[in-house]
């Protein structure tokens with residue numbers, strides 16, 4: 001089956017929306033919707049019926065921009081202050097990575113870099129690309145984009161890994177006696193980035209990726 005055949009077939013797939021139905025997200029009951037109606041209540045469980053997550057694009061953008069803004073203090077402010085015999089030292093994520101690298105723990109430096117800088121920024125950028133593609137009614141293969149969204153969702157489940165790495169770092173430093181460690185403001189900002197990105201992924205409605213397909217073939 002050729003690529004265009006596959007796309008045509010996908011475009012003619014029966015969906016609840018095309019059949020004039022709304023599916024209840026709580027009890028799964030299908031309700032007939034009046035033409036152009038996007039909301040109502042489920043006659044079985046009384047939940048709000050919505051054909052798409054409300055204001056998905058706007059809410060995703062708001063959370064994404066918040067994420068980008070929080071990413072700045074998360075990387076510029078110290079994530080921890082270390083008090084030792086040698087004085088007080090404040091570390092940002094990046095200076096922590098550099099310290100780990102130069103002190104020979106290069107494997108730990110790589111883990112912290114990937115979990116605390118690479119993955120969070122990749123998540124923000126990928127979701128931004130998806131939202132822009134939906135807004136511009138992109139012709140980019142919807143199946144590919146859905147797969148990317150699925151990866152984003154599954155990575156979200158492991159998001160706390162980022163925070164876990166910071167916690168592990170704190171625990172490692174604690175092994176040295178006579179050393180006290182305090183979390184800095186950067187740690188709070190970093191935690192907020194993780195949570196906001198998670199919420200942004202949840203706010204995005206992947207069905208919007210498929211909507212232009214349907215419009216194009218109707």
Ligand SMILES: [Zn+2]
Nearest residue numbers: 024027042045
């Ligand atoms: Zn229901």
